[in-house]
Amino acid sequence: MDDFLAARSQMALSLGFHIIYACIGMVMPFFMAVSHYKWLKTNNEVYRNLTKAWSKGVAIFFATGAVSGTMLSFELGLLWPKFMEHAGPIFGMPFSLEGTAFFIEAIALGFFLYGWNKLNKWFHWFTGVVVGVSGLASGILVVAANAWMNSPAGFDYVNGQYLNIDPIQAMFNKAWFTQALHMCLAAFTATGFAVAGVHALMILRKQNQEFHYKAFKIAAVFATIGALLQPISGDISAKDVAKRQPAKLAAMEALYHTQKPAPLLIGGIVNEEKKEVKMAFEVPAALSFLAHGDFKAEVKGLDKIPESEHPPVAVTHYAFQMMVGIGSLLVLLSLIYYVTLWRKKAIIDRRWLLKLFVAAIPLGYIALEAGWVVTEVGRQPWIIYGVMKTKDAVTPMPGIAWSFYLFTAIYASLNLIVIFLLYRQIKMVPILYSQQPQEQ
Structure with missing residues (x-):
């Protein structure tokens, strides 16, 4: 493995793990806050137990997210020194603000975890809300930095020099809103379905059904709302990328040739050597509409882009198809869930529906990872789109392969x-549940 491939692989590995930890850390505090609020309003001890159980999960993912995020920060400087040399002064603001948000989150989490029976009950609840808001802010700020790589702004690039730096404009670049919206909805969807699925499994096993059903309902609401809103966010993102x-x-879309109008491809096997796609189902003119809001619009293909600037087509196409396909399945499951509620059917008695939620446990995170592959691989060969290529930013230090193996x-x-x-935490739930009296 050459050093360039090793550096890219190490960064991909680190991001692949961190994105899951970070998304859970962004979303779980909101589940916890809702459960806590319900306990304060109803005095039902089941919600108190649930809040405490979820808070332990929040603490676990806060710690792992902090570790993996710190490693990523070092990797940016160690693996991509040329990138950080020029980009650091421009997009450093969202990273510094993210550090502040992380600091606030850590303090609030400490208050929450150790504030039981010590703080005013509503102030204690508020600290949990702060954990969620600051965690969500951290995620948005990091995505803003990544969006800058896709849509550079806040500087003038003149004769290889980065001049007239404006960090505010860099942070609020043209891609930050669409990427942040899409990422936040993806985090709530993926984490919501994973958590709902775990509790659905416990319901199917008939373990502490009241506890797990209340947990399931909270997670399922976040998951399904996120899934139903995601196609709207995806449409906004597609038009922005176009x-x-x-x-x-x-x-x-594996669009090798410019077309007017352009069809939308569903599935298909990409042959990068012959520049063609086989066995794909085409929806006539749909890509033109999705990209430009006009069924007759022209969509630029790879034939109008220098070949040296082509992204890896097969990987990007397959990842995009996976993301959209899974997203569509989760939308369908969300609709089934709400139709069941509308018909006033008891979810706890619909074992087939609970089994669907169990099957959906990994799907959101698979779609999440696929989406990041589209974002990162689809930007190649650029590390700063249109300004600096990835190969020009990598460290000259040898032996990166060994670093990749270690990481x-x-x-x-x-x-x-x-x-x-x-x-272990899930196994402890029955003990925690039995230790607290339930309100009759």
């Missing part, structure tokens, strides 16, 4: 530890 990064859009072992170990801690 304007700013036509090469990425062409790779997403792979670290992340694998960290993941096993997290799985063990979560498994």
Whole structure:
């Protein structure tokens, strides 16, 4: 493995793990806050138990997110020094603000975890809300930095020099809103379905059904609302990408030839050597409408883009198809869920529906990872779109392959530890539940 591939692989590995930890850390505090609020309003001890159980999960993912995020910060400087040399002064503001948000989150989490029976009950609840808001802010700020890589702003690039730097404009670049919206909805959807699925499994096993059913309902509401809103966010993102990064859009749809109107491809096997796609189902003129809001609009293909600037088409296309396909399945499941509620059917007695939620446990995160592949691989060969290529930013230091192997072992170990801690926490739920009296 050459050093360039090793550096990219290490960054992909680190981001792949961190994005899951970060998304859970962004979303779970809101579940916890809702449960806590319900306990304060109803005095039902089940909600108190649920809040305490979820708060332990929040603490686990806060710690793992902090570790993996810190490693990523070091990797940016160690693996991509040329990038950080020029980009650091421009997009450093969202990173510094993210550090502030993380600091606030840590303080609020400490108050929440150790504030039971010590703080005013509503102030205690408020600290949990602060954990969620600051965690969500951290995620948005990091995404703003990534959006800058896709839509550089806040500087003038003159003769290889970065002049007239405006960090505010850099942070609020043209891509930050669409990426942040899409990412936040994806985080709520993925985490919501995962949490709802775990509690659905416990219901099917007939373990502490009242506890798990209340947990399921809270998580399912967040998950289904996020899933139903995601197509709207996806449409906004597609139109934005069509304007700013036509090469990425062409790779997403494996559009090798400019067409007017352009069909939307569903599925298909990409042959990058022959520049063609086989076995794809075409929806006539749909891509023109999705990209430009006009069924007759022209969509630029890869034939109008220099070949040296083509992203890896097959990887981007397959990842995009996976993201959209899973997203569509989750939308369907959300609609089924609400139709069941509308018909006033008891979800707890609909074992088939609970089994669907169990099956959906990993789907949101698979779609989440696929979406990041589209974002990052689809930007290639640029690390700063249109300004700096990835190959020009990599460190000249040799032996990066060994660093990649080491980090792979670290992340694998960290993941096993997290799985063990979560498994132990789930096993402890019956004990926690039985220790607290329930209000009749």
